[in-house]
Amino acid sequence: MRTDFTTEQLADPDIATSEQVLRTCTHCGFCTATCPTYVLLGDELDSPRGRIYLIKDMLATSERITADTVKHIDRCLSCLSCMTTCPSGVNYMHLIDHARRWIEKNFRRPWGERLLRVFLATVLSRPLLFRLSLRCAAVVKPFSGFLPGRLAPLFGLAPSSVPPASPTDRPSVFVAAGERRMRVALLPGCAQEVLAPEINEATIRLLTRHGCEVVIPRGSGCCGSLAHHLGRELGALSFARANIDAWEYERLASGLDAIVINASGCGTTVKDYGFMLRKDPAYAEKSSRIASLARDVTEVIETLGLSPPIPAASTVKRRIAYHSACSMRHGQRVHAGPKALLAAAGFEPLDVPEGHLCCGSAGTYNLLQPEIAVALRDRKLANIAAIRPDLVATGNIGCITQLAPGCDVPVVHTVELLDWATGGPAPKSLTAG
Amino acid sequence: MKLPAPDGAVMRRRAEIIEALRRIVPGEAVIVSEAERRAYESDGLTAYRQLPMVVVLPSCVDQVAAVLRYCQQIGVKVVPRGAGTSLSGGALPLADAVLLGLAKFNRILDIDYGNRCVVAQPGVTNLAITQAVEQAGFYYAPDPSSQIACTIGGNVAENSGGVHCLKYGVTTNNILGVEIVLIDGEVIRVGGKHLDAGGYDLLGVMTGSEGLLGVVTEVTVRILPKPTMARALLIGFATTEDAGECVAAVIAAGIIPGGMEMMDRPAIHAAEAFVNAGYPLDVEALLIVELDGPPAEVDHLTDRIDAIAREHRATEIRPSRDETERLAFWSGRKAAFPAVGRISPDYYCMDGTIPRTRLAEVLSRIRGLSDQHGLGVANVFHAGDGNLHPLVLYDANKPGEIERAEAFGANILRLCVEVGGVLTGEHGVGVEKRDLMGTMFDESDLAHQQRLKCAFDPDGLLNPGKVFPQLHRCAELGRLHVRAGRLPFSDLPRF
Numbered sequence: 001m002r003t004d005f006t007t008e009q010l011a012d013p014d015i016a017t018s019e020q021v022l023r024t025c026t027h028c029g030f031c032t033a034t035c036p037t038y039v040l041l042g043d044e045l046d047s048p049r050g051r052i053y054l055i056k057d058m059l060a061t062s063e064r065i066t067a068d069t070v071k072h073i074d075r076c077l078s079c080l081s082c083m084t085t086c087p088s089g090v091n092y093m094h095l096i097d098h099a100r101r102w103i104e105k106n107f108r109r110p111w112g113e114r115l116l117r118v119f120l121a122t123v124l125s126r127p128l129l130f131r132l133s134l135r136c137a138a139v140v141k142p143f144s145g146f147l148p149g150r151l152a153p154l155f156g157l158a159p160s161s162v163p164p165a166s167p168t169d170r171p172s173v174f175v176a177a178g179e180r181r182m183r184v185a186l187l188p189g190c191a192q193e194v195l196a197p198e199i200n201e202a203t204i205r206l207l208t209r210h211g212c213e214v215v216i217p218r219g220s221g222c223c224g225s226l227a228h229h230l231g232r233e234l235g236a237l238s239f240a241r242a243n244i245d246a247w248e249y250e251r252l253a254s255g256l257d258a259i260v261i262n263a264s265g266c267g268t269t270v271k272d273y274g275f276m277l278r279k280d281p282a283y284a285e286k287s288s289r290i291a292s293l294a295r296d297v298t299e300v301i302e303t304l305g306l307s308p309p310i311p312a313a314s315t316v317k318r319r320i321a322y323h324s325a326c327s328m329r330h331g332q333r334v335h336a337g338p339k340a341l342l343a344a345a346g347f348e349p350l351d352v353p354e355g356h357l358c359c360g361s362a363g364t365y366n367l368l369q370p371e372i373a374v375a376l377r378d379r380k381l382a383n384i385a386a387i388r389p390d391l392v393a394t395g396n397i398g399c400i401t402q403l404a405p406g407c408d409v410p411v412v413h414t415v416e417l418l419d420w421a422t423g424g425p426a427p428k429s430l431t432a433g
Numbered sequence: 434m435k436l437p438a439p440d441g442a443v444m445r446r447r448a449e450i451i452e453a454l455r456r457i458v459p460g461e462a463v464i465v466s467e468a469e470r471r472a473y474e475s476d477g478l479t480a481y482r483q484l485p486m487v488v489v490l491p492s493c494v495d496q497v498a499a500v501l502r503y504c505q506q507i508g509v510k511v512v513p514r515g516a517g518t519s520l521s522g523g524a525l526p527l528a529d530a531v532l533l534g535l536a537k538f539n540r541i542l543d544i545d546y547g548n549r550c551v552v553a554q555p556g557v558t559n560l561a562i563t564q565a566v567e568q569a570g571f572y573y574a575p576d577p578s579s580q581i582a583c584t585i586g587g588n589v590a591e592n593s594g595g596v597h598c599l600k601y602g603v604t605t606n607n608i609l610g611v612e613i614v615l616i617d618g619e620v621i622r623v624g625g626k627h628l629d630a631g632g633y634d635l636l637g638v639m640t641g642s643e644g645l646l647g648v649v650t651e652v653t654v655r656i657l658p659k660p661t662m663a664r665a666l667l668i669g670f671a672t673t674e675d676a677g678e679c680v681a682a683v684i685a686a687g688i689i690p691g692g693m694e695m696m697d698r699p700a701i702h703a704a705e706a707f708v709n710a711g712y713p714l715d716v717e718a719l720l721i722v723e724l725d726g727p728p729a730e731v732d733h734l735t736d737r738i739d740a741i742a743r744e745h746r747a748t749e750i751r752p753s754r755d756e757t758e759r760l761a762f763w764s765g766r767k768a769a770f771p772a773v774g775r776i777s778p779d780y781y782c783m784d785g786t787i788p789r790t791r792l793a794e795v796l797s798r799i800r801g802l803s804d805q806h807g808l809g810v811a812n813v814f815h816a817g818d819g820n821l822h823p824l825v826l827y828d829a830n831k832p833g834e835i836e837r838a839e840a841f842g843a844n845i846l847r848l849c850v851e852v853g854g855v856l857t858g859e860h861g862v863g864v865e866k867r868d869l870m871g872t873m874f875d876e877s878d879l880a881h882q883q884r885l886k887c888a889f890d891p892d893g894l895l896n897p898g899k900v901f902p903q904l905h906r907c908a909e910l911g912r913l914h915v916r917a918g919r920l921p922f923s924d925l926p927r928f
Contacts, residue, residue, distance in 0.1 A: 001479060002779065002829035023830075026774040027479045029518040033558050033582040042537035042556065043461070043490055044472050044517060053472040069468050085581065087707050088774030 001025040001052075004060055013279060014098055015059060021095045022056050024088050025049075031082035031092075036358045036376055037075050045072045048082035048092055055099040065107045073099050075372060077365050078229055079326035079358035080268075084333070093331070094275065097228065104231030120364045121230050125190045125222035125239065127169065134162045134194065157366065157401070159195065166197030171218040174204050181211030181304060182257040185247050187270065190222035192263050192397040198428045199397065202419040203262045203297055209422060210304045214260070219246035223261075225269035228276070229363045240273050241283060244290050251293075259290065262297045262415055264396040265363060268331030270294040296328065297415055298338040298395065309345045309421040320417070321389035322349040323380070323403070325396035326358045338395060338414050345421035349393070353383045361402035373402070381406050391430075393417055404429070434481060434839075434864055436898045439529040443509055447486055450509060454489050454531070457499045462537070464488035473532055476517040476524040477579070480781060480835055481864055485512070485526030492537040494612070494620060494650045501648065502618030504531055510894050511616070513644040515556060515587030518579045520782045521863030523591060523643050523899060530897075533648065535586055541565050542651070548626040549656055550609055555586020555649045559593075562654060571656040574601035577859065578767045586649045592641030594859035596692040596766065597723075599817035601657070603859060605640040612651035613639060616890045626653055638885065643861050644896040646889040660725035663691060664735060665762040668742045669716030669749035673697055673812070676718035677792030679745035680816040683722070684789055686741060688734060691723040693817030697796075699776060700769050700811040700824070707772040710765035711758075713749050720816065721762055769813040770824065777809065777826035781838045784860035785849035789819040798848055799823055806841040808834070820858030821849065847872055862900045870902050884910050 003022050010016050031048040032038045038047035045054065054069045073096070082092050109117070123129045137158035169188060176182075186203060193200055207214050224239030250256055261267040269276075274288035295303075322339050329335045342349040360366055360376030380403065384392055392411040394400060404411040416427035425431075443450075454463045464470055465487055475482040491497045504511050510530035517524050526532045538554035544566060545551070551562055551573070559580040562573040576595035577583055583593065589611060594603040601607070610624030623639060624630040639646060670676040676695055683693065696704065696712075696719045705712045712719060720742075724734045735752060742750055753759035765772075773780050787795050796812065803810045809826035823845055827838040846856050846866060850873050856866045870879060879901060886893070887907035 023778045024774055026771045026780065027475065028477055028579065028771040028774075029516055029582045030579065030771060031582075032516060033560070038536070039539070042492075042534075042539055043464075044534070044536070045464070045469055049517075050472040054468060057468060057471055066466060066468050068466050072469075087768035087771035089707065 001027055001056070003056065009060070014101075018055070018059060018095055018098050021091045022052065025052055025090045026088050028088070030087060031085050034081045034085045034356050036077060036079060036081065036360075037372060039357065040372060040375055046075050048076075051076055051099075052090070052092070052095065055095055058099065059102065065103060070103055070107055070109075073103060075369060077326070077358045077360070077362040079362060080330035081326060081356050081358065084330045084356065093272070100229065100231030101233045102231075104233070116368070117230050117232075120367060121227045121232050121235055124364065125224075125226045127190055127194050127221075130191060131162055131165070131194045134158055138162065159401075162194065163197055166193065166201060168197065168200045168204055168216070169193050171216050174208050174214040176211045176213045177208050179211055180213050182300070183213045183215070183255055184258045184260045184300065185215050185217055185220065185250055185256050187223060187243070187259065187261045187263075187266055188216050188220060189263050189266060189397075190226070195401060196397060196413070199262055199413045199415065202413065202416045202424060202427075203260070205424045206301065206415050206419040206422065207260065207297070209424075210301060210307060212300070212304075215250060215254075215256075217246040217250040219243075219249075223266040223269045225265055226363060228269060237276065237280075240276055240287070243270070244273065244277075244283060244286050247290055247293075248286055256293060258295045258300055259293045260295055260297050260300055262395070262413070263398070264296060264325045264328035264332060264334070265398055267294060267296050268327040271332060296332060296334050296395065298341055299334060301341060301418065302337045306341055306344045306418065307422045310423050311346065317346065317348050318390045319388070320347045320349045321352050321384045321387055321392045322414075323352055323359065323384070323392055323394040323399055323411075324355055325394050325399050326362070328395050329356070341418060342393060342414065345418055347417060347421070350387050350389060352380070353386060354379070359399050359402050361396075361398035363398060366402055377402055377406060391417075434868065436483060436525075436527055436864070439527065443529045444486065446507070450507070450531070451487055453503055454487065454500065457503065458489055458491050458496050462490040462492065464490070473514075473517070473526060473534070476514070476519040476522060478520050478522040478525070478863070478865055479779070480829075480839065481522045481525050483526045483528060485532035486529055488532045488534060490534045490537050494614065497533070497535075497614045497648055497650055498618040498620055500531065500533060501614055501616055505616050505618070505892065505894060508892065508894070510897055511648075512896050513590070513648045515584035515590070516558065516582050518583045519587065519591065519861065519863060520784065521591075521857070521861045521865040523587075523861050523863040523896075525864050525899075527898060535584070535648070535650075538586070538650065545626060546571070550626050550653050551656055552651065552653045553585050555589070555652060556584050559583055559585055559588055562656075566656050567659070570659050572659050573654055574598075574607050574657050575604050578770060580767075585652045585654065589640055589649050589652055590642065590644050591861040592859065594815065594818075594820065596694055596763070596815060598859070599693060599815065600689050600691050600725075605637055608636065608640065608652060608654050610653035611636060611639055611649050613647035614650055615647045616892070616895050620650070621647075624653065641861070643863065643900050645886055645900060646895065648895075660691070661727050662731055663723055663725035663759060664731050665753045665759045666720075666722045666724070666735065666738060667712065667749070667751045667762055668720040668722060668738075668747045669713045670718045670720070671716065671746065671748050673718040673796045674793040675746045676720055677796055677816070679720065679742055679747065680792055681790050682741050682745060683738060684817065686737065688737060690734070690738070690817060691725040692721070693723070693815070694721045694766050695719065695812070695814055695816035696721075696766065696769060697812040699809065699826075700773065700813045703772040703776045703811065704765035704769040706775055707768050708761065708765045710761045712765055716748055721766055723759075723763075766813070770822075773811050773824050773826070776811070777828070779827050779829045780811070781825040781827060781842050782860075783821065783823045783825065783842050783845050784858050785846045785854060785856055786818070786820045786858040787849050787852050787854035789816075791852045791854075792816065792819065795821070795848060795852060799845055802841060802844050802848070806837050806844075808837055808841055810841075815858065818858070819854065821845075822858075843869060864899055867898075867900055868902050870900070880905065880910055
């Protein structure tokens with residue numbers, strides 16, 4: 001695609017990088033077909049190709065950014081379905097990330113929106129604050145119908161009860177069962193450990209059972225993607241640096257074979273740390289090294305080979321709708337592995353029709369764009385219902401919280417099923433009812 | 434390439450036109466701001482760009498009819514648009530025209546296995562039709578490379594083909610009926626779920642009319658049962674001449690493969706980098722030959738093709754071992770155009786058709802033209818039916834390259850006509866090949882074609898500037914259209 005940047009503009013390394021991305025786009029339009037917002041809205045401006053155009057113009061002109069441009073860029077889920085489809089290899093992820101930062105820096109949003117975005121970036125990524133807010137929300141929730149504007153859906157999404165903090169939240173080392181085959185750091189995450197502490201617990205049991213020593217180093221926490229997708233670069237990078245410091249310290253002190261991530265949204269970001277910190281001389285090298293160690297938990301189990309499953313009537317041949325989270329399928333291109341593991345564990349994994357379309361969760365998207373998020377959620381739930389599964393499995397907490405409330409069958413994390421099949425307890429959501 | 438001069442009087446009334454369109458199509462579906470209109474300034478042919486006056490995205494037939502009726506009443510031009518994947522600039526906007534986008538028409542209305550057809554809205558993608566019926570063992574045969582994104586409405590407008598049209602025909606052979614809105618807002622239905630519509634073949638007239646006659650709002654397509662089996666053969670050659678001669682020999686032997694495609698070295702390398710299809714990288718030309726039907730027939734034809742390929746000095750022959758591998762062979766071919774975006778910042782995709790016996794000669798002359806114009810070329814094409822798609826490689830950011838690319842492309846098309854071929858295979862004429870129509874048709878041919886246009890759209894409001902080098906006013910062609918008691922073009926001398 002033709003670009004018109006001036007030499008001065010290209011002196012900005014971010015612009016120079018985006019220019020290279022833009023130049024690979026041939027405007028063929030293939031990406032439109034698999035973009036969830038285009039499928040819903042039928043407007044080129046709500047498709048990757050349209051947004052690429054808007055971004056190109058926004059970066060190239062010195063005119064003020066219009067609210068219309070921001071609207072269409074905000075509607076992007078960052079599901080990266082377009083990147084799987086694109087034959088020209090356009091790195092849309094880096095382009096849209098740049099656009100979000102650019103808007104955050106150069107565009108003044110209405111104050112209500114600003115406040116909401118600061119709130120989300122600050123609270124969701126800090127477990128203590130988040131737990132506290134959810135407890136308050138649980139009190140307010142019955143009255144959420146009286147709240148104005150965006151606040152009502154915000155409270156609507158808050159769970160009615162909050163599980164207590166898990167012992168796995170604290171920095172610690174979990175020794176391998178039997179011979180140690182790997183030493184890995186687990187990203188403790190932020191919102192997930194508050195909403196569903198059982199996922200980290202199942203992950204640790206699964207990994208130690210497979211010969212991993214699992215460490216949660218002091219200082220690691222939120223991966224930064226929440227802030228990153230809100231265009232808040234400083235916040236995102238400071239989370240990234242804290243994690244890199246914690247993991248580098250651990251790597252040098254006792255060695256690390258992998259950094260394990262069990263929320264694919266976080267995995268996509270950690271795997272991109274090298275790019276995010278490329279301009280920081282103190283971190284450029286470290287961040288690439290750390291990014292190259294990042295693995296989704298299913299990738300690690302695949303490498304180690306699944307321990308023989310324990311044949312129990314409860315686990316054999318259950319029909320599992322495998323919801324391949326966008327960050328897993330498109331962001332990390334991890335798709336066949338988790339399904340193969342589920343099959344090896346004795347389940348019957350099934351593809352969900354229109355599997356490439358996002359469920360609408362997309363980080364904080366369901367809070368910021370509720371109408372589109374609900375439309376996508378309902379479409380996903382209908383597609384899931386069409387294959388009549390016993391359970392839904394996915395590898396991302398965002399999708400679980402998005403789908404579970406409206407789903408007729410339990411929605412669990414893939415590791416909970418793998419843990420169950422290899423000797424762990426049944427997933428909490430199966431036993432609760 | 435020149436577009437018709439914008440009508441200043443219409444552009445001065447822009448605010449009023451927008452207001453009226455908003456009354457017909459409420460909400461965000463009327464796109465006005467410059468930043469937003471910019472995204473609609475071109476389709477798949479980015480060499481040409483033009484900001485539309487206003488974009489409107491209706492979501493029902495009544496809205497389409499009301500928009501067209503209004504535009505005819507006040508004399509505003511209309512450019513219809515599907516997914517905007519045209520490679521001939523068929524949906525290139527005009528500065529004084531309404532761009533009428535049909536992407537919101539994306540629902541399949543009826544799947545009728547009894548009549549073996551599907552009724553779809555025009556914004557449904559080509560591939561989505563196949564996906565809707567594949568569980569039952571059916572598919573829609575025409576498969577343009579852009580099938581993931583291009584719409585069935587656009588396919589009708591361009592009479593699109595695809596890799597399998599060699600055996601199964603192009604769009605016109607695979608549709609049964611259409612609903613069309615005419616420029617005066619009248620909604621007409623041509624054909625239906627049956628085979629022959631009786632009367633003149635209006636369905637044939639509409640198919641490939643490139644948005645000049647009406648706006649398609651519904652399409653009934655035939656679906657076919659999937660062949661019992663299909664096998665693709667990758668056949669590599671040390672020279673493109675050997676490959677070209679092999680294609681002609683296969684056809685001459687009376688074999689009609691499901692598809693017979695050819696790629697040259699640059700295209701093979703670009704496609705392989707994207708899909709890792711397992712293409713041989715040490716050959717100059719690659720044929721993908723697909724055979725489909727009952728297993729016995731496929732096995733028999735595989736042996737015959739194998740023998741013909743060996744006679745033509747094939748250096749490698751590899752049949753697909755299973756369905757996954759067959760699809761992998763095709764995935765590289767399907768993505769070959771945009772994948773060329775990996776080896777060149779821009780490319781200009783040509784589309785011409787030649788007699789199959791002249792393949793080798795034409796390919797070698799294209800290489801000569803490439804040297805003469807100083808630009809690279811990658812060849813990807815439907816060899817079986819002689820439909821060439823040379824991709825001229827250029828860099829739009831380098832001054833003068835786009836003009837050189839256009840000149841190179843025009844010379845390729847002249848070459849196609851010179852050897853007895855035609856200007857277009859399946860991409861349509863659009864704006865891209867409009868000015869070359871004169872190399873193929875004389876004035877009288879063109880005037881006759883335009884008389885048909887006048888019968889549907891006497892004021893020349895639908896997609897003007899496309900297909901015909903200069904649109905004659907209908908009065909010039911001898912037809913007198915009297916509207917509201919006024920003689921049009923009263924300044925013209927009458928004969």
